[in-house]
Amino acid sequence: MTTNWNLDAMHSEVAFKVRHMMISNVSGTFNQVEASMSNASSDLTGAQFSFSASVDSIDTGVADRDAHLKSEDFFNAAAFPNITFTSNTIQLNGQSGQITGNLTIKDTTHPVSLDVEISDVVVDPYGQTKVGISATGKLSRKEFGLTWSAVTEAGHIVVGDEIKLSVELQFIKQN
Numbered sequence: 001m002t003t004n005w006n007l008d009a010m011h012s013e014v015a016f017k018v019r020h021m022m023i024s025n026v027s028g029t030f031n032q033v034e035a036s037m038s039n040a041s042s043d044l045t046g047a048q049f050s051f052s053a054s055v056d057s058i059d060t061g062v063a064d065r066d067a068h069l070k071s072e073d074f075f076n077a078a079a080f081p082n083i084t085f086t087s088n089t090i091q092l093n094g095q096s097g098q099i100t101g102n103l104t105i106k107d108t109t110h111p112v113s114l115d116v117e118i119s120d121v122v123v124d125p126y127g128q129t130k131v132g133i134s135a136t137g138k139l140s141r142k143e144f145g146l147t148w149s150a151v152t153e154a155g156h157i158v159v160g161d162e163i164k165l166s167v168e169l170q171f172i173k174q175n
Contacts (some may be wrong), residue, residue, distance in 0.1 A: 005033040005171035007051075008130065011171045014053050019160030020143070026065075030083070032057035038131075044118050044131070049087040049099065051169065056081065059157050073148040080106045092118065095160070100136055105144035112139055121173075129173035137165050 014033050017025040030053035039047035055077040058069050070077040087101035088111070099116045102109050119132035141147075141163050149159060 002038050002040050004174040005037040005039075005131065006032065006174055008170040008172050009033060011132075013167070014051070015164075015165040015166045017116075019162065022160065025164075026060060028058055028060035028066075028069075028126075030054060031059050031171075033167075035171070036170055040103075043092065044090055044133075045092050047087070047090050049085075049101070049133075050091065051085050051167070053083045054081060055083060074146050075105060083121050090116065092116075096124050103139070103144075105146065108144045110139075110143055112137060116141070116166070123163045131173075132166070133171070135167040135169075139163050139165060 010034045012035070013032060014030045015027060016029075019026050020026040029147035032039055035046050035049070035051035037044075037123035039167045042048060055070060055075045058066050060066055060069070072079075075083075084104045085101055087099055089101075091097045095119045096115070098113050100111060100113045105110045109165045114123070114135040119134075121129060121131045125128050125149075140161050141159075142161050
């Protein structure tokens with residue numbers, strides 16, 4: 001029997017960090033995320049998992065930077081409104097392991113592997129059965145066509161290539 005899980009968006013977050021001017025990291029989140037999961041076993045090994053983040057919901061805390069990230073220089077939100085991920089495999093050793101799948105940004109899809117931790121399945125005070133997934137990883141923005149770059153007068157790159165991704169998702173069991 002397949003168990004379906006829907007996202008508890010109020011308790012979930014897709015966040016990133018990138019080096020700015022080679023000085024410090026700038027953080028951001030995608031405030032509109034959809035995700036689902038289904039599994040046929042008592043644990044989540046072999047589960048099918050996907051998420052989609054709305055590019056228009058990007059939030060770095062600086063409106064001008066957010067507008068630049070949504071522009072054709074970066075994500076081109078008008079033409080490519082969502083970033084998507086679909087899992088291929090989840091391999092667990094206990095409650096930690098790896099999730100691999102295909103990440104699509106703009107019109108480019110690449111396989112990625114993320115470190116993952118799965119919480120215990122619990123029943124909350126309202127009688128809902130829930131589980132949490134924490135996933136982290138790194139990717140090259142340039143591999144996904146995010147190639148805009150500038151150099152400061154001192155010769156420093158304005159935006160680093162490596163993106164640190166952090167995904168915190170809470171799911172509610174549907175059946």
